[in-house]
Amino acid sequence: MKSKPLVLFFSLLFFTVANGQEILSLRNFSDMKDVRSATINDSSLWAATTGGAFKFKFSDSTYTLLTKTEGLNGSPITASIIDSHGKIWLGSQDGTIDVYDEKTKNTRRIIDIANSGRTFRQINNFSVSGDTVFVSTDFGAVLINSQTFSFIDSYLKFSTLPSNSKVNYIFKKDRIFVATESGIAVSRVGAINLAAPESWILYTTANGLTSENVRKISSFRDSIIAATTRGVSVFDGTNWRSLIPQLATNSISDFSVKNDSIIIITNTSISIFRNGIFTLLIADNFSSKKLIGFRENNFFLTSDRGVEVYNNNQRVALLYPNGPEKNQFISMSTDTRGNLWVASGSDVTGVGFYKFDGVNWENFNRNTFPRLPSNSYFKSYSDNQGNTYIGNWGFGFIHIDKNDSVEIFTTENSPLTGIPLNPQFVVIAGLAKDSKGNLWLMNFDPADKKVLSVLTKDSLWYEFEYINNPDIAVFNGNLIIDQFDTKWYHASPRSQNAGLYFFNENQTLANLNDDRHGFINASTGLNSNLINCISLDKRGDLWVGTNLGVNIISNTNVALNNVPQFRVSSVFSLRQQSINAIGVDAINRKWVGTNQGLLLVTSDGIQILNVFNTTNSPLLSDQIVSIAIDEENGIVYVGVEGGLTAFYTTSLEPVSSFEEINLYPSPFVIGDGNSFLTIDGLIKDAEIKLLSASGKLVRNVESLGGRIAFWDGKNNDGNFVNTGVYILVASDKEGNTVKTAKVAVIRK
Numbered sequence: 001m002k003s004k005p006l007v008l009f010f011s012l013l014f015f016t017v018a019n020g021q022e023i024l025s026l027r028n029f030s031d032m033k034d035v036r037s038a039t040i041n042d043s044s045l046w047a048a049t050t051g052g053a054f055k056f057k058f059s060d061s062t063y064t065l066l067t068k069t070e071g072l073n074g075s076p077i078t079a080s081i082i083d084s085h086g087k088i089w090l091g092s093q094d095g096t097i098d099v100y101d102e103k104t105k106n107t108r109r110i111i112d113i114a115n116s117g118r119t120f121r122q123i124n125n126f127s128v129s130g131d132t133v134f135v136s137t138d139f140g141a142v143l144i145n146s147q148t149f150s151f152i153d154s155y156l157k158f159s160t161l162p163s164n165s166k167v168n169y170i171f172k173k174d175r176i177f178v179a180t181e182s183g184i185a186v187s188r189v190g191a192i193n194l195a196a197p198e199s200w201i202l203y204t205t206a207n208g209l210t211s212e213n214v215r216k217i218s219s220f221r222d223s224i225i226a227a228t229t230r231g232v233s234v235f236d237g238t239n240w241r242s243l244i245p246q247l248a249t250n251s252i253s254d255f256s257v258k259n260d261s262i263i264i265i266t267n268t269s270i271s272i273f274r275n276g277i278f279t280l281l282i283a284d285n286f287s288s289k290k291l292i293g294f295r296e297n298n299f300f301l302t303s304d305r306g307v308e309v310y311n312n313n314q315r316v317a318l319l320y321p322n323g324p325e326k327n328q329f330i331s332m333s334t335d336t337r338g339n340l341w342v343a344s345g346s347d348v349t350g351v352g353f354y355k356f357d358g359v360n361w362e363n364f365n366r367n368t369f370p371r372l373p374s375n376s377y378f379k380s381y382s383d384n385q386g387n388t389y390i391g392n393w394g395f396g397f398i399h400i401d402k403n404d405s406v407e408i409f410t411t412e413n414s415p416l417t418g419i420p421l422n423p424q425f426v427v428i429a430g431l432a433k434d435s436k437g438n439l440w441l442m443n444f445d446p447a448d449k450k451v452l453s454v455l456t457k458d459s460l461w462y463e464f465e466y467i468n469n470p471d472i473a474v475f476n477g478n479l480i481i482d483q484f485d486t487k488w489y490h491a492s493p494r495s496q497n498a499g500l501y502f503f504n505e506n507q508t509l510a511n512l513n514d515d516r517h518g519f520i521n522a523s524t525g526l527n528s529n530l531i532n533c534i535s536l537d538k539r540g541d542l543w544v545g546t547n548l549g550v551n552i553i554s555n556t557n558v559a560l561n562n563v564p565q566f567r568v569s570s571v572f573s574l575r576q577q578s579i580n581a582i583g584v585d586a587i588n589r590k591w592v593g594t595n596q597g598l599l600l601v602t603s604d605g606i607q608i609l610n611v612f613n614t615t616n617s618p619l620l621s622d623q624i625v626s627i628a629i630d631e632e633n634g635i636v637y638v639g640v641e642g643g644l645t646a647f648y649t650t651s652l653e654p655v656s657s658f659e660e661i662n663l664y665p666s667p668f669v670i671g672d673g674n675s676f677l678t679i680d681g682l683i684k685d686a687e688i689k690l691l692s693a694s695g696k697l698v699r700n701v702e703s704l705g706g707r708i709a710f711w712d713g714k715n716n717d718g719n720f721v722n723t724g725v726y727i728l729v730a731s732d733k734e735g736n737t738v739k740t741a742k743v744a745v746i747r748k
Helices: 006-011 556-560
Strands: 022-029 035-040 044-049 052-057 062-066 077-082 088-092 097-101 106-110 123-129 132-137 140-145 151-155 167-173 175-180 183-187 200-203 214-220 223-228 231-235 240-242 252-258 261-266 269-274 277-283 291-295 298-301 307-311 314-319 331-334 340-343 353-356 361-364 377-382 388-400 406-409 426-433 439-443 452-455 461-464 479-481 487-490 500-504 516-520 531-536 542-546 549-553 568-570 579-584 590-594 598-601 608-612 624-630 635-640 643-649 662-664 668-670 677-680 687-692 697-701 708-711 724-731 738-747
Touching (some): 035 291, 077 123, 088 123, 123 167, 132 175, 175 214, 175 223, 183 214, 214 252, 223 252, 331 635, 340 388, 388 439, 426 479, 479 531, 487 531, 500 556, 549 579, 590 635, 662 738, 697 708
Parallel strands (some): 035 077, 331 377, 331 624, 531 579, 579 624
Antiparallel strands (some): 022 643, 035 044, 044 052, 077 088, 123 132, 132 140, 132 167, 140 151, 214 223, 223 231, 231 240, 269 277, 291 298, 298 307, 340 353, 353 361, 388 406, 439 452, 452 461, 479 487, 487 500, 500 516, 531 542, 542 549, 579 590, 598 608, 635 643, 677 708, 687 697, 687 724, 724 738
16 A cells, blocks of 8 residues: 655644654544534534534535544533524533634633533533523533623522532523423522522422423423423413423423424424424434424434434435444454454444545444344454454454455354354454464354364364363453464453463464463463453564553563463553553554553653643543554554544654655754654664765764654754755665765754
8 A cells, every 4th residue: 555645644733752753643533423412504504422523514515523633622522502603612521611613713612610620510501692601511500601701600509409400401581491300490580699599489390390300491482381301391470381282291302493383302203383283293213312403494303323304204314424333443453555444342232343444434234234244343353465354243253355355254154163052153352363374263262162263374274272271261352473473362351260371383283282372370470360452562572461551571482382481571661550452553662552541652661752641632532442553654543432533653664675765844944943854765773874965974863663764953962953955874774775865954
């Protein structure tokens, strides 16, 4: 695959890390079908989802995405509205409010509620009255000026309700009506200090409300109406009563008033109430929760399948941007074409698997690809030949070749045996290829105890059990094959046999007598028996992530000895961290996923180069689930529960031989200390020298082993060089292969 131009990524966000390396930009990807709230105007629709927000433009049916990498701060988004100035307000589960100005493309963050220290601070709804935005929260009502963004007031206790009661909705018409789960609070006529509880009258079922759990309030003709969990209530100024007898026992999800009609949404129907006549429009099981609004002859509903568009009482469209099927990234791998393959989950949680080519997502499940036996794909592995293999929870595995042809392996076309309760139920928990191109599989709890199977390039099958203790057969971790063809695998952290296992068939698949088996646990050097992940680095060292940090096994070759003595060390910088995933980039640095964020460490783990979390980066969650690295393009994919973050880095796979050295920017302007010359096109471990036009050595530039290196414009004494033309000389360590390039330097 042709490498993606590095310069394309310079227009976004920069993070400078140690050793002059840079993360050029970041981008979030998420499923935006689960729409929690939406708002509509004449030209577009804005939807608030669990994965961010999106705009749908009616004139050309295009989407604009707004995630943390585009300036959004809160996630997941739970409320939205367009204020009287055309700005989009987005409220989140953690209390963050983002106000997006489409004209300037800027986002204003309001964090007072998020930083309040309250346990429950979700934004449930917005409503607008002039320049006042009423914010319904989990602890009361907050009023914000939409011009100055200053807090006007907050109402935390209504009449006899407990302080900090959850507010579902606020409506203002002469008086303020507050919907709660314990009734409706209405401001008293003439009340001035609404922060005082006595300024409110509380209405409950004793006053005629059909239910005290009220979800929305609005006006209809000259009356106030309320949606409750038992029908629609109407207010006569003194008491409430049921408005629509046919819905008296129905839980009302939402309603909207249009002219002389009320459109009502429940979990099982869409209906209309006009001139005292109730008409059922659609009877079905609806995932829709809220009625967004109307445009032309269409009305729009939120749902967990996108924005639903109805016309003539039929759903005519689903609106959502291209993305992964769900925000589930349990296992990921990248192939040689630069595609990311994602397995979504095991058992009933799986929704298939996804492919991302860097631009578009393609989702494979039983709806889009009926050949699949189930949607429970939970382990993804890609080799260096363009093949991808994905393990299924119950139906074996699939093979996707470089032409995207799919081959399915189950008990019907393989010797694989399933679990003891159902030998047809085969769970493939790990996949990897050895140096000969043979595919190895780790079988979770097989009835015949054959925990490892291999499919050779000649389509022959061999199976192996853990000879040291054949009763140990429950493995649901990772499978890694090192440079000596030793298979490393581990049991599920919940297993009583937790620890690290290894196996080597000694290059004789048919001869079981010379096989090597073994086991390493806390008693033989590991920090803990509870292993969450394993990874092999560029030096051949095995990194073992546990619930108590990282161990490194640096002499995996001794696995072939009769009595192997492994060198097991602990990484001090990662001590006591629960390690969920470890990725190795092109220059052997480690990207370590924890429950507190993402760590970038040096190749030996001694130094932490950077820490990324939800407060200082676009990560959607601090709990890292999976990591996959595209070395050729320098992309680090990080999966969390809320979505995927791609880190576009300069850690690219080195070229195999010198072809052309590219230097940019040219001319190179120095003097402010913030400029770097990018040196692109290096072989592995290249040596780089900067010479003056007369051939004098100016600077030895460090290469970290990848395709990219940087020069800060300084000489070996640490001073900026003078204006002039300089010659860059790059060579291998022996000086046999040399490539040169020139750059013009301008010193301010």
